[in-house]
Amino acid sequence: MTNAGENFKSKITAYVLACWILAAFGGLMFGYDIGISGGVTGMDDFLIKFFPKVHERKLHAKENNYCKYDDQLLQLFTSSLYLAALVASFGASKACSKLGRKPTILMASAFFIAGAALSATAEHKWILILGRILFGIGVGFGNEAVPVFLTEIAPVQHRGAVNILFQLFVTIGILIANLVNYGTSTMHPNGWRASLGLAAVPAVILFVGSLVITETPASLVERGKDADGKAALKKIRGVDDVDAEYEQIKIASETARQVQKPFRNLMKKASMPPLIIAIVMQVFQQFTGINAVMFYAPVLFQTVGFKADASLLSAVITGLVNVSSTFVSIFTVDKLGRRKLLLQACVQMFISQMAIGGILLFHLGETGTLNKNLGIVVVVLVCTFVMSFAWSWGPLGWLVPSETFPLETRTAGFAFAVSSNMLFTFLIAQVFLSMLCHMRAYIFFFFSAWILVMGLFVVFLLPETKGVPIDLMVERVWKQHPVWKRFFSNDPRSYEMA
Ligand code: BGC
Numbered sequence: 001m002t003n004a005g006e007n008f009k010s011k012i013t014a015y016v017l018a019c020w021i022l023a024a025f026g027g028l029m030f031g032y033d034i035g036i037s038g039g040v041t042g043m044d045d046f047l048i049k050f051f052p053k054v055h056e057r058k059l060h061a062k063e064n065n066y067c068k069y070d071d072q073l074l075q076l077f078t079s080s081l082y083l084a085a086l087v088a089s090f091g092a093s094k095a096c097s098k099l100g101r102k103p104t105i106l107m108a109s110a111f112f113i114a115g116a117a118l119s120a121t122a123e124h125k126w127i128l129i130l131g132r133i134l135f136g137i138g139v140g141f142g143n144e145a146v147p148v149f150l151t152e153i154a155p156v157q158h159r160g161a162v163n164i165l166f167q168l169f170v171t172i173g174i175l176i177a178n179l180v181n182y183g184t185s186t187m188h189p190n191g192w193r194a195s196l197g198l199a200a201v202p203a204v205i206l207f208v209g210s211l212v213i214t215e216t217p218a219s220l221v222e223r224g225k226d227a228d229g230k231a232a233l234k235k236i237r238g239v240d241d242v243d244a245e246y247e248q249i250k251i252a253s254e255t256a257r258q259v260q261k262p263f264r265n266l267m268k269k270a271s272m273p274p275l276i277i278a279i280v281m282q283v284f285q286q287f288t289g290i291n292a293v294m295f296y297a298p299v300l301f302q303t304v305g306f307k308a309d310a311s312l313l314s315a316v317i318t319g320l321v322n323v324s325s326t327f328v329s330i331f332t333v334d335k336l337g338r339r340k341l342l343l344q345a346c347v348q349m350f351i352s353q354m355a356i357g358g359i360l361l362f363h364l365g366e367t368g369t370l371n372k373n374l375g376i377v378v379v380v381l382v383c384t385f386v387m388s389f390a391w392s393w394g395p396l397g398w399l400v401p402s403e404t405f406p407l408e409t410r411t412a413g414f415a416f417a418v419s420s421n422m423l424f425t426f427l428i429a430q431v432f433l434s435m436l437c438h439m440r441a442y443i444f445f446f447f448s449a450w451i452l453v454m455g456l457f458v459v460f461l462l463p464e465t466k467g468v469p470i471d472l473m474v475e476r477v478w479k480q481h482p483v484w485k486r487f488f489s490n491d492p493r494s495y496e497m498a
Helices: 014-041 044-048 052-059 072-098 101-121 125-153 157-183 193-198 200-212 217-222 225-239 243-258 262-266 269-287 288-301 308-336 338-364 372-390 391-405 405-441 444-463 468-475 483-486
Strands: none
Touching: 014 044, 014 072, 014 101, 014 125, 014 157, 014 193, 014 200, 014 225, 014 288, 044 052, 044 193, 052 072, 052 200, 052 391, 072 101, 072 125, 072 217, 101 125, 101 157, 101 193, 101 200, 101 308, 125 157, 125 217, 125 391, 157 193, 157 308, 157 391, 217 225, 217 243, 225 243, 243 405, 243 468, 262 269, 262 405, 269 288, 269 391, 269 405, 269 483, 288 308, 288 372, 288 405, 308 338, 308 372, 308 391, 338 372, 338 391, 372 391, 391 405, 405 444
16 A cells, blocks of 8 residues: 655555554553553452451451452552653653664563563562562553654554554553453462563563564654664655655754753743643543553442452453454544544543443442442443543543654653653552542542543644644644644744754
């Protein structure tokens, strides 16, 4: 297939397809981790070995639908990974710009392999925690480098779809983790070791993959390797005539090369629009409440009255819905655009959350269970919620921040997206069960209110980035937007030069 959008020619070759898929394994590492932790911390063997007091408390917990699993220490174990990733993303941004996207992806996989090895063989709590930290650094490096890598090597007319491969692999990772936990939960006493150790599988694939994939042309040219950059561009476009696109990368890299302090430049007025959008997209992504479902689906389903096994099965169903709905986004994001998907999803997520809240409020007290039919309705509503997240805020939370920064602040700016994601994932992981305990059904109204706010944000503040070449975003998107153009009025792009 040859495309000539923006006069840039390209063919999708087997090599470029391999690059997309191999890099996307970075998403699988992240997703596996999101999915695995909740199950592992629920395993008795694991609790007895590392958190005996928590296990004691679990045995004698007072039966209350909303407060069964509220335990700060255990939640801290789960969420410590996200704190490590938060800090690591800034180091990853440096690695990404100074060494390149490819070596940063390689480092991510190495950290992850080390984390899996330590966690799977841990005999002491501190080794286990060290393993968590290594996993976290791996996630920080992978989530920084992979979305930027995919966005930079994608042809403009397929950029959304290619970037969303990252999110697709996140969802596959979550689903695989749920299935693995299902299998290992009956392997006594070392099931948890298998669950944590198997994280090495995607990491090894990513490690090998990172040796095979190309460096991105933008990163090569930015680091002064012009000839290599042009050769890489020819290779990923599958055609010889890449002059028009190469010229644009060259112009973008001239500015980038002169900017010595990307983080300081990110604080300039002209950098505010993409920076605000990057942070807000990620914060809102988490305030949809998605990770309340992803981390705690089995707990949630037990809360509404399913037995342990049935609730795990329901979690697998939501996992499948999550994977399959991501394809909707892959096939529509470059046609419908980003804004339409986000807005449609706000409506669907709002209705789903309000309905779940309403059912729980009127039909589930502190004790007792929902009747079977209402339980099923709740599962269906969770599915309609997950479905709309999966074709909107899930993938676009990563896509939009990776495509809106100019080259000179791209990796530094994207680090803020990654760290905001990690910070708010941490907060949700840490406080959700306590919030559920205190707010009960009202927690779903809390998330619904945020969904309203994010809908308004899209209407008024989010520009459409579909089909705009990545190096023309400032001119074609930010300087044209009714609100954001003010940031450029008398300060076209006054970056601090070396
Ligand atoms: C989010 C994760 C979430 C996942 C669900 C990702 O985009 O960053 O926090 O668990 O989507 O599929």
